[in-house]
Amino acid sequence: xxxxxxxxxxxxxxxxxxxxxxxxxxxxxxxxxxxxxxxxxxxxxxxxxxxxxxxxxxxxxxxxxxxxxxxxxxxxxxxxxxxxxxxxxxxxxxxxxxxxxxxxxxxxxxxxxxxxxxxxxxxxxxxxxxxxxxxxxxxxxxxxxxxxxxxxxxxxxxxxxxxxxxxxxxxxxxxxxxxxxxxxxxxxxxxxxxxxxxxxxxxxxxxxxxxxxxxxxxxxxxxxxxxxxxxxxxxxxxxxxxxxxxxxxxxxxxxxxxxxxxxxxxxxxxxxxxxxxxxxxxxxxxxxxxxxxx
Amino acid sequence: xxxxxxxxxxxxxxxxxxxxxxxxxxxxxxxxxxxxxxxxxxxxxxxxxxxxxxxxxxxxxxxxxxxxxxxxxxxxxxxxxxxxxxxxxxxxxxxxxxxxxxxxxxxxxxxxxxxxxxxxxxxxxxxxxxxxxxxxxxxxxxxxxxxxxxxxxxxxxxxxxxxxxxxxxxxxxxxxxxxxxxxxxxxxxxxxxxxxxxxxxxxxxxxxxxxxxxxxxxxxxxxxxxxxxxxxxxxxxxxxxxxxxxxxxxxxxxxxxxxxxxxxxxxxxxxxxxxxxxxxxxxxxxxxxxxxxxxxxxxxxxxxxxxxxxxxxxxxxxxxxxxxxxx
Amino acid sequence: xxxxxxxxxxxxxxxxxxxxxxxxxxxxxxxxxxxxxxxxxxxxxxxxxxxxxxxxxxxxxxxxxxxxxxxxxxxxxxxxxxxxxxxxxxxxxxxxxxxxxxxxxxxxxxxxxxxxxxxxxxxxxxxxxxxxxxxxxxxxxxxxxxxxxxxxxxxxxxxxxxxxxxxxxxxxxxxxxxxxxxxxxxxxxxxxxxxxxxxxxxxxxxxxxxxxxxxxxxxxxxxxxxxxxxxxxxxxxxxxxxxxxxxxx
Numbered sequence: 043x044x045x046x047x048x049x050x051x052x053x054x055x056x057x058x059x060x061x062x063x064x065x066x067x068x069x070x071x072x073x074x075x076x077x078x079x080x081x082x083x084x085x086x087x088x089x090x091x092x093x094x095x096x097x098x099x100x101x102x103x104x105x106x107x108x109x110x111x112x113x114x115x116x117x118x119x120x121x122x123x124x125x126x127x128x129x130x131x132x133x134x135x136x137x138x139x140x141x142x143x144x145x146x147x148x149x150x151x152x153x154x155x156x157x158x159x160x161x162x163x164x165x166x167x168x169x170x171x172x173x174x175x176x177x178x179x180x181x182x183x184x185x186x187x188x189x190x191x192x193x194x195x196x197x198x199x200x201x202x203x204x205x206x207x208x209x210x211x212x213x214x215x216x217x218x219x220x221x222x223x224x225x226x227x228x229x230x231x232x233x234x235x236x237x238x239x240x241x242x243x244x245x246x247x248x249x250x251x252x253x254x255x256x257x258x259x260x261x262x263x264x265x266x267x268x269x270x271x272x273x274x275x276x277x278x279x280x281x282x283x284x285x286x287x288x289x290x291x292x293x294x295x296x297x298x299x300x301x302x303x304x305x306x307x308x309x310x311x312x313x314x315x316x317x318x319x320x321x322x323x324x325x326x327x328x329x330x331x332x333x334x335x336x
Numbered sequence: 337x338x339x340x341x342x343x344x345x346x347x348x349x350x351x352x353x354x355x356x357x358x359x360x361x362x363x364x365x366x367x368x369x370x371x372x373x374x375x376x377x378x379x380x381x382x383x384x385x386x387x388x389x390x391x392x393x394x395x396x397x398x399x400x401x402x403x404x405x406x407x408x409x410x411x412x413x414x415x416x417x418x419x420x421x422x423x424x425x426x427x428x429x430x431x432x433x434x435x436x437x438x439x440x441x442x443x444x445x446x447x448x449x450x451x452x453x454x455x456x457x458x459x460x461x462x463x464x465x466x467x468x469x470x471x472x473x474x475x476x477x478x479x480x481x482x483x484x485x486x487x488x489x490x491x492x493x494x495x496x497x498x499x500x501x502x503x504x505x506x507x508x509x510x511x512x513x514x515x516x517x518x519x520x521x522x523x524x525x526x527x528x529x530x531x532x533x534x535x536x537x538x539x540x541x542x543x544x545x546x547x548x549x550x551x552x553x554x555x556x557x558x559x560x561x562x563x564x565x566x567x568x569x570x571x572x573x574x575x576x577x578x579x580x581x582x583x584x585x586x587x588x589x590x591x592x593x594x595x596x597x598x599x600x601x602x603x604x605x606x607x608x609x610x611x612x613x614x615x616x617x618x619x620x621x622x623x624x625x626x627x628x629x630x631x632x633x634x635x636x637x638x639x640x641x642x643x644x645x646x647x648x649x650x651x652x653x654x655x656x657x658x659x660x661x662x663x
Numbered sequence: 664x665x666x667x668x669x670x671x672x673x674x675x676x677x678x679x680x681x682x683x684x685x686x687x688x689x690x691x692x693x694x695x696x697x698x699x700x701x702x703x704x705x706x707x708x709x710x711x712x713x714x715x716x717x718x719x720x721x722x723x724x725x726x727x728x729x730x731x732x733x734x735x736x737x738x739x740x741x742x743x744x745x746x747x748x749x750x751x752x753x754x755x756x757x758x759x760x761x762x763x764x765x766x767x768x769x770x771x772x773x774x775x776x777x778x779x780x781x782x783x784x785x786x787x788x789x790x791x792x793x794x795x796x797x798x799x800x801x802x803x804x805x806x807x808x809x810x811x812x813x814x815x816x817x818x819x820x821x822x823x824x825x826x827x828x829x830x831x832x833x834x835x836x837x838x839x840x841x842x843x844x845x846x847x848x849x850x851x852x853x854x855x856x857x858x859x860x861x862x863x864x865x866x867x868x869x870x871x872x873x874x875x876x877x878x879x880x881x882x883x884x885x886x887x888x889x890x891x892x893x894x895x896x897x898x899x900x901x902x903x904x905x906x907x908x909x910x911x912x
Contacts, residue, residue, distance in 0.1 A: 262633075267387065283437045284507060285503075286504075292518060294386050546760065550745070550746075554739070557737070557740075559729040559732065599747070604749040
């Protein structure tokens with residue numbers, strides 16, 4: 043009975059202690075941080091999303107960025123894996139982030155909702171940035187990141203550089219060769235996705251449009267075969283094994299790949315809406331020229 | 337009896353033909369068949385030979401095997417509720433297959449996939465027979481089946497969740513519900529040898545199953561080797577269910593519904609029911625596979641969903657009937 | 664030429680001796696009635712003779728190959744199982760299984776003869792599982808008859824039959840014996856055993872306590888020792904009459 047009593051007392055005291063440990067910031071009753079609490083120029087930034095990691099690494103001032111997520115250090119998924127080695131790596135858990143005592147956390151819209159809410163309740167400002175669904179949105183995200191970090195000038199410069207390089211990569215292609223993006227479980231990406239725009243900018247016609255897929259959707263294998271694309275683009279295989287990826291080994295997909303100039307695999311430059319997509323576009327452009335030459 | 341086959345054989349052939357001509361590519365019958373047999377340039381040949389043909393063949397092979405195994409298990413256990421999916425054999429085979437894929441064995445050695453699925457199925461049948469056996473009643477059989485199914489499902493889920501591959505965790509649906517989508521001739525060749533072994537063994541058990549109608553003692557006195565019969569049914573079931581599950585996932589209820597529907601037409605004799613159930617099972621799975629492509633073509637509807645939608649109410653009806661007869 | 668030869672047959676189940684040192688012969692022309700109290704070992708004796716249960720000693724049937732044995736003796740077990748809703752005709756035809764795979768004219772003839780002997784012709788196309796217990800028993804006997812073996816062994820074949828069919832069945836068995844075949848049947852009805860069997864073997868506690876013609880075996884002394892009953896018996900113009908009367912403790 044006494045034990046229960048003391049546990050109860052402790053439980054009641056704990057939230058008060060935690061609240062009191064806040065960095066002296068205003069915490070509203072709902073737990074959301076008031077917008078004026080986001081610092082002008084945060085000095086201790088933690089990013090917990092692969093794409094925001096890379097944007098932050100690109101734009102942050104020296105010493106401004108404390109930590110990026112562990113995915114940013116994986117060469118498979120991150121275009122800036124080497125640079126990420128200079129930062130502490132986090133796993134997106136509220137406790138570890140809290141212990142770093144950041145004054146700003148940048149999350150993606152698919153970051154764990156519970157974590158974001160918890161951080162806000164603890165008085166940490168969190169900025170949530172969505173993924174980029176088009177090349178135009180790459181510029182938008184650069185600007186958003188610049189605003190969050192207080193590095194607007196650097197962001198504008200980055201946008202200018204990006205858009206100039208993008209223009210340089212665009213070619214006039216009178217008769218674009220046809221390509222298909224085909225991934226595990228038979229998923230393809232249409233023109234209204236980042237991958238689709240990369241393909242389009244490189245001068246390919248996306249067969250997903252013919253099949254009526256604008257965003258991300260399933261393309262039956264038969265339709266892929268009937269479309270007879272000049273190139274099939276798939277992700278590199280993930281570690282481990284799965285049945286979902288077996289479709290990429292299907293004789294039909296292999297036969298289609300044999301026809302194009304070597305199997306083409308997407309990689310980390312495709313995943314996030316950062317200026318690194320320019321590498322992907324350049325690769326695809328080179329592929330398109332090879333395919334068109336045949 | 338010949339009238340039964342005069343109905344079943346053309347049914348399977350017609351359904352097979354329809355299956356070959358069903359698909360999102362939407363080509364006409366004549367054109368599709370021409371591409372299949374005459375070949376020629378163009379993507380349609382690829383579609384017919386590498387996508388539709390294996391799919392149709394697998395439906396026939398797997399459906400036939402499931403019908404056959406269901407009839408054999410019912411004949412041996414003398415219980416109309418016995419069925420490889422229901423009593424956990426398919427689930428255990430799925431576990432074996434998943435283990436083969438996730439440990440990388442099947443990547444190193446292609447036949448490891450059907451072999452491990454076979455081992456899983458064998459383990460389940462052996463445990464079932466040890467626990468329920470021919471003298472065990474329906475209750476023991478179903479309870480043992482529930483336990484084995486649950487264990488196999490849990491282990492499968494565990495292995496998939498431990499995989500480093502991001503897609504693996506969601507694949508449990510395929511393994512539990514089954515699908516023939518996007519299979520290739522490779523899968524046909526992987527499954528065929530084991531299925532042929534199983535079919536050959538099943539062809540020899542008909543006489544024994546007929547004799548078992550009178551009970552084990554009478555059957556033994558009529559010259560039936562009961563031990564050989566038991567192992568024949570066990571190994572053959574493991575072979576065909578293992579091979580089928582390895583390539584198509586666990587598909588349930590075919591082995592329950594088909595023998596039950598066809599039993600009156602074979603005069604109740606378990607031996608004659610074997611071939612009829614094989615044909616019936618092939619027809620049922622072909623029909624389900626066609627329906628899956630016609631009903632919701634954009635969604636990836638799993639085969640097992642359809643067979644369960646038909647089979648589960650049927651099973652309830654069977655339980656009700658058995659209960660009324662016992663009362 | 665004996666149809667069955669048992670020498671020193673013994674069976675131990677779960678460390679209990681169920682059958683001890685049983686020796687007996689069955690020759691053509693004999694209908695042997697096996698009698699004994701419940702648990703005396705009648706079923707075990709017949710199953711051991713057939714080799715269905717491990718036993719020590721000799722049994723001419725158990726020494727045969729399963730195929731040859733199936734053509735030498737037909738066995739009707741006590742548990743009357745019919746697992747599937749087959750017709751009576753199909754059920755009886757199961758008795759032809761030991762005679763090869765391809766059904767021939769000999770098979771149809773045997774089935775017809777068996778059905779007729781057991782007066783089952785009106786039931787030929789009826790579903791066996793829907794018949795009454797007695798009718799099912801007769802169908803199962805017909806199956807054993809259709810097997811057309813020199814020896815017929817049956818475990819309480821007439822239990823549950825009405826008096827008319829009990830008598831008729833015993834007469835069928837006797838007729839078979841008269842034709843040169845042999846029968847070993849266990850039964851509880853001592854009256855029928857007295858009237859129809861050529862020979863009676865009495866078992867008590869796993870041992871043979873008497874073996875001979877009914878008149879010699881069914882004495883007051885044996886009835887008291889082996890069955891704990893007293894009975895009324897008499898020779899009438901219609902043959903022996905036998906009626907158990909009282910339990911003796």
